[in-house]
Amino acid sequence: MSFKLHRPLFLLSFILAFSHISLAQIGINLGQTDQWMKGAKAAIERSDYETANSIFRNLIDSGQQLPEEMPYLFAETLFQLKQYDNSSNFLNKYLELTGFKGDHYEGAQELQQKLQAPLKEIQECQLCDRRGYRFKTCFTCEGKRQIEQDCNYCKAKGVVGCSKCSGSGMITKMNIFKIVEYFECERCAGKGRLTCPVCEGSLKEVSSCKTCNGSGKLSSEDLCDHEEHEHIEVKTEATR
Known part of the structure; x- marks a missing residue:
């Protein structure tokens, strides 16, 4: 016995099935997000900001939709x-998304x-970058x-070929009788090479x-306290 499956009913069944899977997946994601947010809030309440920081970063890395208050x-x-x-x-992102209607607007x-x-202290400090991390x-x-290195121009040879005579030490000229005459290159004194102009x-x-x-410093992972630190030389066996 055969029967025909009506196309509209088939499409409706397919859409419902697909929607069911999507909604289920969304429910799982929302559940995970809710757990993370509860954990972060609990950490904040007990002043455990390192844990809250870790949870928030995991939430961002998950790629899930972020709650408005996050x-x-x-x-x-x-x-x-x-x-x-x-x-x-x-903070600017929160205000951009919620404006004055956000639940935490006053905060x-x-x-x-x-x-x-x-932030003003960071901008005025010469010891840290614009994010507040101390220079090293x-x-x-x-x-x-600056650094000293082998001369790249002459490949650390100290001399380069003379461009006027193409390194031969001689140049040619044609006299009035159309005879080619050879002369010692005046630029390199017939040596065919010159002292490297760079090194x-x-x-x-x-360079x-x-x-x-060329700044002599790099950003570190240490937050700056905006105070000069006395450099203490640690002596090793080699320096004693």
Whole structure:
């Protein structure tokens, strides 16, 4: 016995089945997000901001839709961890998304006020980058901003071929009788080579350090306290 499956009914069944799977998956994702948010809030309540920070970052990395209040709570967490630049970024995102209608609008306004002083301190500090992380000495140039290396122009030979005589030491001229005559190259005195104009024969060249772009410093992972630290030399067996 055969029968025909009506096309509209078949399409409707397919759509419903697909929708069922999608809604189920969405339910799982929302459940996971809800658990993460509850865990982060509990961590904030007990002032465990490191744990809250870790949870929020896991939530961001998951690619799931973020709850509306998440940027604000993350901004508060980052403020407590003294990551003021990151805190400001997430706070601005919260206000951009919710405006004055957000549940945490008043708290966001207060946080903006609290951020003004530390952000100004970061901008004025010469010891840290614009995110508030302390500079460290460049490991390549050791803070000298420049490095000495083999001359690239002459390949550390100290001399280069004379361009006037093509390295032969001789140049040719045709006299009035159309006879080719050979003369010693005046530029290189017949040697066919010249002292390298870059290293001046030293075989070495000095150039800006590419690791730190000539600044002599790199950003570290340490938050800056905006105070000079006394450098204490640690003596080793080799330096004693």
